[in-house]
Amino acid sequence: MLIRELAGEIRFIKHVENCERCLIELQLDVERYGGSRSIWYMDIRNEEFTRQDWRYKDIPYPGDYKIGSYWTGSSEDTIRFIKDRLKWAEKITRKEIVAAVKYLKLIMSWDIDWSPPFFSG
Structure with missing residues (x-):
């Protein structure tokens, strides 16, 4: 299930x-709502927290x-930001x-019927 979601x-x-069209929708979301209305990696409202997390060290x-x-209008740089975030994501x-x-391969290779010696009766 997780692998299917990630592939999606x-x-x-x-x-x-x-x-x-989708780029423009993301642009509107980032410019108006800080990216909070779309996918998680477009949300820019908690950037200082995100930058402190080592897993996101390379995030644009x-x-x-x-x-x-x-208030100031759209910017082409917003699209560049979105594309960079998409590449990072x-x-x-x-x-x-x-x-x-x-x-998954590790779990599939487990011998479920095997029991350790100290559990043998």
């Missing part, structure tokens, strides 16, 4: 990269972009898929 995220990322930081807003998601597959 990859499909979503690939779709958004090539869909101008919104402070490095000129993000537009409801794809790398993270692919790593999660690899880890999930390794974990």
Whole structure:
């Protein structure tokens, strides 16, 4: 199930990269709501907390972009930020898929019928 969900995220990322309409929707979300109405890696409201987490050390930081807003208008830099975040999220998601597959293989290789000697009767 987890692997299927992660694969769905990859499909979503690939779709958004090539869909101008979806990019514009994400742009509106980031500029108006701080990305809080879409997928988790677009949420820029808690960036300081995110930057402190070692797992997100390479995440594109919104402070490095000129993000537009409801009051100042849209910015092309917002689209660049979104595309950079999508690339970052794809790398993270692919790593999660690899880890999930390794974990599943490990679980599938367990001998469930085996019992340790100290439990033998």
